[in-house]
Amino acid sequence: MIEYDEIEQRMVLKLVYYGPAMSGKTTNLLRLHDILAIEGRGDLMTLDTKDDRTIFFDLLPFFFTAPGGLKIKVKVYTVPGQVRHDATRKAVLTRADGIAFIADSQISESANNVESFENLEKNLAFVGIDIEKIPLIIQFNKRDLKDIISEDEIHRAWESTGIPVFMASALYGQGVLETFRRLVALTYDYIDIRHSLKEKHMLTKEMFVDNLARLSADLAEQ
Amino acid sequence: MEQMDRIDFSLGADMGLKDILSAPDVLPLLKAMVEAGADLAAVTDDKGKFLWSEGNIPDNRELPSTVMEAITKRDHKNLETLSRVNWRLSAIYHEAEPIGFFFVSAPEALNEQFLSNLMDTAFTGLNIIIRNIVKRVFTTELHTTVVKRSYEELLEINKNLTASEKKYKELAETLEQRVIERTEELKRAYTRLLQQEKMASIGKLAAGVAHEINNPMGFIYSNLNTFWKYIKNIDEMLRFYSQESGHRSRESEELRKKLKIDFIINDIHGLIKQSVDGAERIKNIVVNLKDFSHIDEATDSEMSINEEMDNTIGVLSHEIKNRSAEIAKQYGQVAGFYGNPGLICQAFLNILLNALHSRDDNIIVTIKTEQHGDNAVISIADNGKGIPSEIQSRIFEPFFTTKDVGKGIGMGLTVTYDIISRYGGNIEVKSEPEKGATFVITLPLNGKRETGNGFYE
Ligand SMILES: Nc1nc2c(ncn2[C@@H]2O[C@H](COP(=O)(O)OP(=O)(O)OP(=O)(O)O)[C@@H](O)[C@H]2O)c(=O)[nH]1
Numbered sequence A: 001m002i003e004y005d006e007i008e009q010r011m012v013l014k015l016v017y018y019g020p021a022m023s024g025k026t027t028n029l030l031r032l033h034d035i036l037a038i039e040g041r042g043d044l045m046t047l048d049t050k051d052d053r054t055i056f057f058d059l060l061p062f063f064f065t066a067p068g069g070l071k072i073k074v075k076v077y078t079v080p081g082q083v084r085h086d087a088t089r090k091a092v093l094t095r096a097d098g099i100a101f102i103a104d105s106q107i108s109e110s111a112n113n114v115e116s117f118e119n120l121e122k123n124l125a126f127v128g129i130d131i132e133k134i135p136l137i138i139q140f141n142k143r144d145l146k147d148i149i150s151e152d153e154i155h156r157a158w159e160s161t162g163i164p165v166f167m168a169s170a171l172y173g174q175g176v177l178e179t180f181r182r183l184v185a186l187t188y189d190y191i192d193i194r195h196s197l198k199e200k201h202m203l204t205k206e207m208f209v210d211n212l213a214r215l216s217a218d219l220a221e222q
Numbered sequence B: 001m002e003q004m005d006r007i008d009f010s011l012g013a014d015m016g017l018k019d020i021l022s023a024p025d026v027l028p029l030l031k032a033m034v035e036a037g038a039d040l041a042a043v044t045d046d047k048g049k050f051l052w053s054e055g056n057i058p059d060n061r062e063l064p065s066t067v068m069e070a071i072t073k074r075d076h077k078n079l080e081t082l083s084r085v086n087w088r089l090s091a092i093y094h095e096a097e098p099i100g101f102f103f104v105s106a107p108e109a110l111n112e113q114f115l116s117n118l119m120d121t122a123f124t125g126l127n128i129i130i131r132n133i134v135k136r137v138f139t140t141e142l143h144t145t146v147v148k149r150s151y152e153e154l155l156e157i158n159k160n161l162t163a164s165e166k167k168y169k170e171l172a173e174t175l176e177q178r179v180i181e182r183t184e185e186l187k188r189a190y191t192r193l194l195q196q197e198k199m200a201s202i203g204k205l206a207a208g209v210a211h212e213i214n215n216p217m218g219f220i221y222s223n224l225n226t227f228w229k230y231i232k233n234i235d236e237m238l239r240f241y242s243q244e245s246g247h248r249s250r251e252s253e254e255l256r257k258k259l260k261i262d263f264i265i266n267d268i269h270g271l272i273k274q275s276v277d278g279a280e281r282i283k284n285i286v287v288n289l290k291d292f293s294h295i296d297e298a299t300d301s302e303m304s305i306n307e308e309m310d311n312t313i314g315v316l317s318h319e320i321k322n323r324s325a326e327i328a329k330q331y332g333q334v335a336g337f338y339g340n341p342g343l344i345c346q347a348f349l350n351i352l353l354n355a356l357h358s359r360d361d362n363i364i365v366t367i368k369t370e371q372h373g374d375n376a377v378i379s380i381a382d383n384g385k386g387i388p389s390e391i392q393s394r395i396f397e398p399f400f401t402t403k404d405v406g407k408g409i410g411m412g413l414t415v416t417y418d419i420i421s422r423y424g425g426n427i428e429v430k431s432e433p434e435k436g437a438t439f440v441i442t443l444p445l446n447g448k449r450e451t452g453n454g455f456y457e
């Protein structure tokens, strides 16, 4: 669904943080905003949040120009996790180029994770995206809490799907960057096949990832 | 759902500065800057061309040439450092992308600190305006998208609901009619069933009776013949006596007269003839019954309905001529029928016979054949006196007849009915008094093996 304008030399990509309510999607973007270099990164825009619950969506935009002159804008969205905002989720999911599914590690949230993942499958089909093809990764968040599903169990459950799984504690900034970098890398592969980023635009995967997921200078020094 | 996929729900379409801002959003700010002492305040696009400006606007309506050069070289990073003593430049970002510039210049005399402050304040104000507009646009866009999608979904649901409502409405409206139709159908089926049952049991009974009658009839018939021969012998003997003169006594003459021997001899002939005729008739009835019960011994073959009808008419030619009846044939194309030609002829014959007897003169029998789908439909109509509706249900019963004794035994239609049902067909009668009767036979052309139930199986 990549939006690509050959004449204008412009490409707009859309990455979506999906998952059940309260799993930490917004927190992921907040942390990314905190740790990533200001250059090429826009402000985090949160649209109409009520008591910390996303009602519309959050948006963290990135912009850079490839050595070949291609202007690339990457918009990272979160969806509202609450069941009742399904129409908004569909709208945000439309034309997505990559998805990070943020699951809540707490055992009590297992059913919600499953329900939300099924919702993702359903909505992807609805907006005409093939779940087998789109870059997709899973993050099990809130690893800092007690009564969480074990890592072994998670790997056992997801290994066969081939979907990359990450452990995170977004509140404390752990695993957030790793998740994002992998999502960005997978998205690069996905687009490179279709638009020859490297050949035509002299944009390598490393450059792509670094442009989007570059730590801010003071953090990088540590 | 498919239909809905065509609508583009994409969100957050790319916006340029002109998409975000409009004159009423920016001009008041620019004016205020000029009023505060600025020489020129301008908002440009990403190429440095003025979009909105106030104050001493240069003729070329663009940023100072040094800045324009830097822009062409795409050297955005260092643009802001180009600011001079009497002017300030700030890039405007939207979603991390530079989409334009904010420019302010002042007369040389103006305090440089004041210029910086003016720039900072105004630029912050501009960014707040931009951010709010973008949020509003996004919110509206999302809202519209969601509403549009919900609307599409509602439309779809509504369409389905309307369809099913219509279906149920139609159903409700036709329900009464359907109930009536179904009830009629059930009634007809039930009547047919009863009829079959009745015919089957009556038929069995009749067959038994026929058998019982056959044996005594055999000796009654032959005894009558023998008796006739005996009587002839006695008669001859008596004649001999009366002619023999020697034996002609007055006494015997008187006795002969008293006993009405001459009359008796004459009458015996008539009596015996009548008895033999009667016995003959009874024998015929039994033969008919037997024919009827031996139906299933027949062998089947491919035949043409039209040809068999012609054959049947041929068999009846004598009868037709005698009654100077008119036969109107309206044959259509009918595929070959698999069955026993003898039986089919028999079935036609009985109906034709009845038609020929349906009135005294000017008889017209119209025979129509045609094919309806997989069925042969044969209709035989007469212009006779018709069949009263109260007996229409009984005419197929064995021994049901309205004809005088000796003229009909009421087995004709029974036989026809049995033959037709054996081949999985059916026969119906339509008649109104004085308007003739029409018998319609429907025979399935594809079924090879007869399915109907005969009476004597
Ligand atoms: N302990 C712990 N709490 C977390 C973590 N990540 C997020 N939270 C908390 O979980 C709550 C919900 O986080 P959000 O990021 O707003 O969740 P969300 O997925 O955006 O939720 P919705 O917008 O309703 O879909 C907040 O109170 C966060 O502080 C984590 O790693 N550990």
Ligand SMILES: Nc1ncnc2c1ncn2[C@@H]1O[C@H](COP(=O)(O)OP(=O)(O)O)[C@@H](O)[C@H]1O
Pocket: B350, B354, B355, B358, B382, B384, B385, B386, B387, B395, B396, B400, B401, B402, B403, B407, B408, B409, B410, B411, B412, B413, B414, B436, B437
């Ligand atoms: N074409 C007809 N027109 C008027 N009545 C008929 C006709 N065909 C049959 N019927 C009635 O049906 C009765 C039964 O007919 P059928 O079974 O052939 O016996 P039968 O001819 O020996 O009476 C007849 O007696 C007559 O009342």
Ligand SMILES: [Mg+2]
Pocket: A025, A026, A027, A052, A053, A054, A078, A079, A080, A081
């Ligand atoms: Mg949120």
Ligand SMILES: [Mg+2]
Pocket: B350, B353, B354, B408, B410, B411, B412, B413
């Ligand atoms: Mg008859």
